[in-house]
Amino acid sequence: MKRQVVFGIDIGGTNIKSGIVDNEGTILHADNTPTDAQAGRDSLIGKLYAIAGRYKELAAAEGWEPRGMGVATAGYVNAREGRIGYATSNLPGWTGVPLRDNMSRETGLPVALVNDAHAFAIGEAWIGTGKPLEGFLCVTLGTGVGGSWVTKHGGTYFGRDGYAGGYGHIVIRHGGQPCNCGLSGCWEQYASVRALMRQAAEAGLDESATGGSAKKLFELAREGHETALGVIDRYAEYVALGMTNLIHILNPESIVVGGAITAQGDFLFDRIRGKVKEQIMPAYDPVRIVAAALGEQAGLAGAAKLAWQAADGR
Missing domain, CATH: 3.30.420.40 (ATPase, nucleotide binding domain)
Structure with missing residues (x-):
């Protein structure tokens, strides 16, 4: 056969x-x-x-x-x-x-x-990090920002038309950075990889310093480059801000994070975890924030x- x-x-x-x-x-x-x-x-x-x-x-x-x-x-x-x-x-x-x-x-x-x-x-629930979990929140940090809510019984919440999970367009800063969705101040404009590189350039780390690469930016930060560290810390704060909103709405046990940026491991994740802990109400703590097992x-x-x-x- x-x-x-x-x-x-x-x-x-x-x-x-x-x-x-x-x-x-x-x-x-x-x-x-x-x-x-x-x-x-x-x-x-x-x-x-x-x-x-x-x-x-x-x-x-x-x-x-x-x-x-x-x-x-x-x-x-x-x-x-x-x-x-x-x-x-x-x-x-x-x-x-x-x-x-x-x-x-x-x-x-x-x-x-x-x-x-x-x-x-769905992939993480099937064969990845989410497989043993009763329910979890997914957040993807890539060119854009999105996510999904997997319920206790393994179902994925799609919403009325399938459009649920547009987390990247939660407004976290009124009158903030214009977004290509037509709004301003969307989480995607602060937490996407594209946003991270814009923040680096605004801090004076242009392509001559980073080669336009998030990987290079993190290498500089790991080497102790003060400006790069500041950019990464600020980025972690923005990521945590959106996650805090979602935690207060959905009360998840765990957040599974995907996107190439997760390759930075605990150097980034520990910063995000710390910022989330500072921001969420104590009743919602603890929330596990972990990298997707399946990567890309x-x-x-x-x-x-x-x-x-x-x-x-x-």
Whole structure:
């Protein structure tokens, strides 16, 4: 009997993470492709078609049977209608794209479509940090900021249209930094990796000092660079501020944090934990704040999990 697999694709503002996954969550093959979002909608769709085509060829060569595909994407996803309800300029031209039907026609497979932060949470609940937890809050810190709430019984709260989890657009500073959603002072404009690099530049650490790289900024901070340390401390305070709002609303046992920035480990997390402890009301303490186990593969794993459910008619 052929090994059955699904394809998982996670579209971020910077990179597309993709893979082939079996029904136990084993990632058999994985790729990372630059999104090149500014090239526009048609270019991005073409990349997705190419990834799907390569995976069908690889599955055939390995003797695997594709059962379906899951696609996670930045933006607000109307999962019932299979389209992008709204996307900011992180993905230009993405609003309104009927992506589920497009991908299904192209591949001949059943396709599940979901917001990338929900996919991250589903992946972590399936095979990651969230697996042993009764319920948890997910926060993703990347090009943008998003999240998801996983209930005690393992369900993901999507909201009326699937748009729940837009945590990045909680306003934490009235009249603050303009956001590409149209508001000002959104958490995303202070807690995203893009925001971190803007804060570094505002502090005098321009690209000549950091190379435009968050990794380099953290290297400077670890070496004791005073300005870099100040930027990281301030960033941790902004991250904690948004988390504090969510803790007061949802009262989670744990917060599972995803995004490439989690590679900084306790150097960053201890700062965030300390700031959260300072800000939350004592009744809400303690809250565990931990890194996602699956790293950048959490979203594609979650998309794959939904693909299995679609393949099984659930």
